[in-house]
Amino acid sequence: MQLSATPYEERLTAPRSWWLISLLVGLSFALILLPFGTLPLLGGLVGGTAAAAVVASSYGSVRIRVVGGSLVAGEAKVPVTALGEVEVLDPQEARAWRTHKADTRAFMLLRAYVPTAVRVEVTDPVDPTPYLYLSTREPQRLAEAIRTAREAAAA
Template identity: 45%
Template sequence: MPIYRERLSVPVSWWIIAVALVVTLFAIVTVPVGMFAGTLVGGVAALILVLWFVQYGAARVVVDGERLQAGRAVIGRAFLGKVEALTGDDARHAFGRDCDPKAYLLLRSYVKGAVRVEITDPRDPAPYWVIATRHPDRLAAALTGHSVARS
């Protein structure tokens, strides 16, 4: 039974921009070439964008009693050390200038919060994971076994 679960789906604004892009492509091709070509180009663009958004936004963060899953990576909770909720500049710097190149990152540019989790497994080359999350305090609490009031 999951203690914490989050899907890092793409925001609605991305879908709106994608619709505008598809309509623009349709119009750009339809006017000089014709309706069939415009529909074909618009349809292919729409299909590519939908598949990409669904795949990119399918990343999940799941914490249960035994493990932490961040995207495709999974680690036992026994190998987790210090947990730190990050927001604002701290979260941005954790993915950028302050990041160890060996760290595992689950980054989504549209998610502003993050959690840094120290990895204590001596066989794991990553010293820590930085996980994008919309709810850094809740994820950190789930990993440390504390409770946080929902806002």
């Protein structure tokens, strides 16, 4: 039995301040090209702002979804039947699991500007990945969605 509606979907968008930084990058390019005239100045402003905005947008376009019996986090797609316990991490625990507690074999969808996360155990014996570390702004909702999908897949 699969759930018909998507129980969870989140996009880890970049903070608003990054868009201001994109504009400042464009201004920097414009100032660098100022000695070459007005046209290069405008090209630097437009080109630098656009390039920085593309980088901010692509970094902030990653999504986490629980849909169709799978957990989709960025480029990873894991069936919920291969997942074990879900641990909700507060900001201090999330920082610990990103640093000194981290396992190099783990899949980490990490965004430093998102303070909370979940750690999901991988129970598939063929998969060498011990756990998934997923930055999320709504760790309780994500954990509940994974548990619900896992129970539905087991039924």
